[in-house]
Amino acid sequence: MIVRDARALIASEIRDLLKVADRPEITSFAGGVPDPSLFPLGDFRAVYSDLMADEAAGRRSLQYSISEGLPALRQWIVDDLASSGAVRSVDNILITCGAQQGLDMLARLLLEPGREIVVEKPSYLGAMQAFSMRRPTYVGVNMDEDGPVVAELEAAFKGGARVAYLAPDFQNPTGRSYSLERRLAVLEIARQHGAVILEDAAYSRLIYDGDALPSLLALDETHGDQNAGTVIQLGTFSKTLVPALRIGWLCAPRPVIERLVLMKQAGDLHVSTINQEVALRAARKLFPAHLGILRDAYRTKRDTMLAALDEFMPDSVTYTRPEGGMFIWLTLPENIDSRQLLEQALVDAQVAFVPGQAFFCDQSGRNTARLSFATEKLDRIRAGIERLALLIRRVHNQ
Amino acid sequence: MIVRDARALIASEIRDLLKVADRPEITSFAGGVPDPSLFPLGDFRAVYSDLMADEAAGRRSLQYSISEGLPALRQWIVDDLASSGAVRSVDNILITCGAQQGLDMLARLLLEPGREIVVEKPSYLGAMQAFSMRRPTYVGVNMDEDGPVVAELEAAFKGGARVAYLAPDFQNPTGRSYSLERRLAVLEIARQHGAVILEDAAYSRLIYDGDALPSLLALDETHGDQNAGTVIQLGTFSKTLVPALRIGWLCAPRPVIERLVLMKQAGDLHVSTINQEVALRAARKLFPAHLGILRDAYRTKRDTMLAALDEFMPDSVTYTRPEGGMFIWLTLPENIDSRQLLEQALVDAQVAFVPGQAFFCDQSGRNTARLSFATEKLDRIRAGIERLALLIRRVHNQ
Structure with a gap:
């Protein structure tokens, strides 16, 4: 449909x-x-207090910074991704104003009026709001107990779609997750058709039963080539720390990051310096407890x-x-x-x-x-x- | 050219x-x-400390908020504009990630490939970066000691341009300002041709000699009609407080704001809640001293x-x-x-x-x-x- x-x-x-x-x-x-x-209000109180008491770090955190995002925060994200099996580099990470801005920027880069984008039925409303600014043609794919129906996904790619937005973990709105077999099948079909998967990982750390399954990003082995990859993953601190800092990120092949950094610079220069610094300190202090x-x-x-x-x-x-x-x-x-x-x-x-x-x-x-x-x-x-x-x-x- | x-x-x-x-x-x-x-590092230390010590305000400032921006911050901006002669309403204000995001959003709303935009020669680099994402046709207007050469501006509008980006106060990059007479002339020409002026007010508060001249926004009398106006003004705390909070705003007729709020929601939901709250408290505390x-x-x-x-x-x-x-x-x-x-x-x-x-x-x-x-x-x-x-x-x- x-x-x-x-x-x-x-x-x-x-x-x-x-x-x-x-x-x-x-x-x-x-x-x-x-x-x-x-x-964790008390922890944030301590983080802000420590930062503002440090003359040099305090002033630095109130100044302009680079469009890519703070290197130390990007390194923390790389280490965190590695701990769940996705080996990437700092140069594959861009800090965004929440995962929402990542969706908007990818829409600006990858979509245009009439171009197809594959979405789950149902899919995340906020993502479709971002995509719809570019007036794409939606190709909806039905879901079964294990994830998107493979034959429908294959038909979408055969029909010309080259971008799919998927949320394999505890999806907003359904809460459903993909099985391991379906993750592998989805990745294989996308590869065969030269398509890009936008993987929304906003909820992946909020797991209540059993062990986490590997993300599509982790399954997308790039053999150390930072220019390679089928999957672009979007992450955020909004659900694991606090939403108000507006700190998200995307992990993508380097050529995509390079284009998005120019877009970020023209769009709003960079994410709030102090919020990046505070998120980094809070994450170091609070994760995984x-x-x-x-x-x-x-x-x-x-x-x-x-x-x-x-x-x-x-x-x-x-x-x-x-x-x-x-x-x-x-x-x-x-x-x-x-x-x-x-x-x-x-x-x-x-x-x-x-x-x-x-x-x-x-x-x-x-x-x-x-x-x-x-x-x-x-x-x-x-x-x-x-x-x-x-x-x-x-x-x-x- | x-x-x-x-x-x-x-x-x-x-x-x-x-x-x-x-x-x-x-x-x-x-x-x-x-x-x-x-x-003002010490003042920011105190603002963060007070905010985080207030259980209710602290938690509220770490949560999601509305896309328009915090009402109290928008009211502060309205009061500040009124003190310099521009009477507008809270409904005319949108909080943005620095003035840069305002430029980017206005480019998305008003420009498209090949559409003309009038800019000063020279003009602010970051604005042209934002505009260039939409691949417009630039119409450059030369400057004399009083501002843009009137005949050239008139020719640009007669040639079909309907958007002009102007910086009347201590312009980046030249430091030049418009005379009062030229401000009035520019506004009159824009009105005659039904054009929109994007007024960059980033540096207007950093005045070192004499008295401030009225902004184009202040001269653009709307007679209390929040839907009226020729001028959209972009402001920021980046030069008067600190850049790292990424708090800017734009003041525009209500129909423009309504479209930009939807764009903001789809683009990154809203500006950092805590940064808006901190900017408001800092502005109340620190302005005008x-x-x-x-x-x-x-x-x-x-x-x-x-x-x-x-x-x-x-x-x-x-x-x-x-x-x-x-x-x-x-x-x-x-x-x-x-x-x-x-x-x-x-x-x-x-x-x-x-x-x-x-x-x-x-x-x-x-x-x-x-x-x-x-x-x-x-x-x-x-x-x-x-x-x-x-x-x-x-x-x-x-």
């Missing part, structure tokens, strides 16, 4: 939802926003939401059981339109969620919904799901 | 220069970079450089006498190519500057150069100018 531009729909919807989610009486499962009570704290807290929230769904939802509602990330994906009975349900839920159940249609490039999925378990407290998660389930039972029987 | 794309030239040149300027043995008049010894400190320090530097130029330069070299900003503009004898001079100056005189050609959309100005007096200490400014003058005398007589 091919759709030319989902931008207008998307933009108004997410903005209206963000407004709704702010109202205190609403239990919000809408935002993909970390729980601020989990921010803080990841353990986040995993324990979010695992409990996920379990609470799944238990409430199991207890209260009718059998006609199905949902994913994600092993990480922030989201559970609901599939409602065919006769329920989740946008209409949202309007009722806000009034009758004081619950917010994101209607699933916004995540489909072809605007299908009218009976789906995204629930985030990240932000609300445990008792509100349980009570909110109970109220939502009651509403769904009532609507379904009308 | 019309040139299609100055991008390749510009990008490599500024990057090589930034590398040169970092070497400690070089006296650098190259970078348009504030003197870090003037950063800190501006006085900056003015005194930079005035002395400017006077030192002008005195050294007066003392050492041969009569064949002419230069501007700016009343603000960071730059003095040299015009060398016709037979001197300032790029070649730079190569010699780095080796023989240990002095760096920016060859002027980079600032001309038509790559004229081969015998011009930009000197920044902002960064170096007074004794190094005097000694560096003396060595540069000696080199110029030697080269000129060859």
Whole structure:
């Protein structure tokens, strides 16, 4: 299924939802926003205090810096990638204003009006917002339990697409992950067709069960050639430290980085110097212990939401059981339109969620919904799901 | 004179220069970079400390925020604009990652391949880098002592241009300002042709002599209609507080802001929350006293450089006498190519500057150069100018 531009729909919807989610009486499962009570505020207080007490480092961190990003931060990212099996160089890393800016810059580099881009059905709304600025042609690929349907991905590449945006770990919006076999198959098909994979790794460190599977980047062996590679990976500190620093990065073959550095320089010079320095110091201090704290807290929230769904939802509602990330994906009975349900839920159940249609490039999925378990407290998660389930039972029987 | 794309030239040149300027043995008049010894480090230490000690404000400043920018910061900007005679509303303000991002976003909104944009000759390099991403057609307008030559500006608009990028106060690279009469004339011509003026106000607060003239924005009376206006103004804290926060803004008619907010959301979501909060607290605390400190320090530097130029330069070299900003503009004898001079100056005189050609959309100005007096200490400014003058005398007589 091919759709030319989902931008207008998307933009108004997410903005209206963000407004709704702010109202205190609403239990919000809408935002993909970390729980601020989990921010390591005391550690950030100490990092800022130490930095500002150091005359030389303090002044340096308030000055302009280079467009590529601080070398020491890029080295930290390279070391972190290496620890999960992806061997790359500092010259393969560009620091961006969150992973979102990486998506926008890659869209500017790789897309143009009418050019195909492959996306999952459903896919991440914010990525499609960035892509849609370039008015590409979306080629949606359906998902099964193991990842994108191989025959559909192959057909997309055979049809001329040369860029695919994929999120193999705890995807926003569904929470689904790819199997190892499917990761290998996807990479092999992309290689055969000379396509580029944009791998969104925003949630990959938020894993709650079992061991992490290797990323597409780690599976994409470049044999030490910093110009080689099929995969461009996008990462961020927004989910593992704090979002407000706006520190993301992308890891790409050197020729791509060189073009993006010029774009970054012309676009906004560089990411905030002090924020890069603070993120580096916080990451050195807090990883991996803080990841353990986040995993324990979010695992409990996920379990609470799944238990409430199991207890209260009718059998006609199905949902994913994600092993990480922030989201559970609901599939409602065919006769329920989740946008209409949202309007009722806000009034009758004081619950917010994101209607699933916004995540489909072809605007299908009218009976789906995204629930985030990240932000609300445990008792509100349980009570909110109970109220939502009651509403769904009532609507379904009308 | 019309040139299609100055991008390749510009990008490599500024990057090589930034590398040169970092070497400690070089006296650098190259970078348009504030003197870090003037950063109010102690005040920033206190601002960060107070913010992080406030549990609620601290956590809020580490979370995601809205794409428009923090309302309180936008209100501060509106109040500051009002104090200099430009009456606008919070809804006319968008916070950007430095003024550079404002330029990039306006280029994405207003330009497309081949569309004309009027620029001063010379003009700000970073602006042309942002514009060149869209491959516009540059229409260069010559400058006299009062500003852009009116007949040339009129001819540009009659020729179809509908966007002009102008810097009326202490322009980068020349340090020149427009007279009041020329400001009024420029605005009137733009209005007559339905053109938009992008007013770069980055240096307008760094005034060292006399009283400030009203900005084009202040002269562009909108009679309280937030949808009206001919002028879009770009501002920044990079020169008045610190660059590293990457906090700029643009002030534009509401319909423009609405489109740019969607672009901002798709592009990088929003400017760093904590940096906006810190900039607001620092501005409240430090303005206008800190501006006085900056003015005194930079005035002395400017006077030192002008005195050294007066003392050492041969009569064949002419230069501007700016009343603000960071730059003095040299015009060398016709037979001197300032790029070649730079190569010699780095080796023989240990002095760096920016060859002027980079600032001309038509790559004229081969015998011009930009000197920044902002960064170096007074004794190094005097000694560096003396060595540069000696080199110029030697080269000129060859």
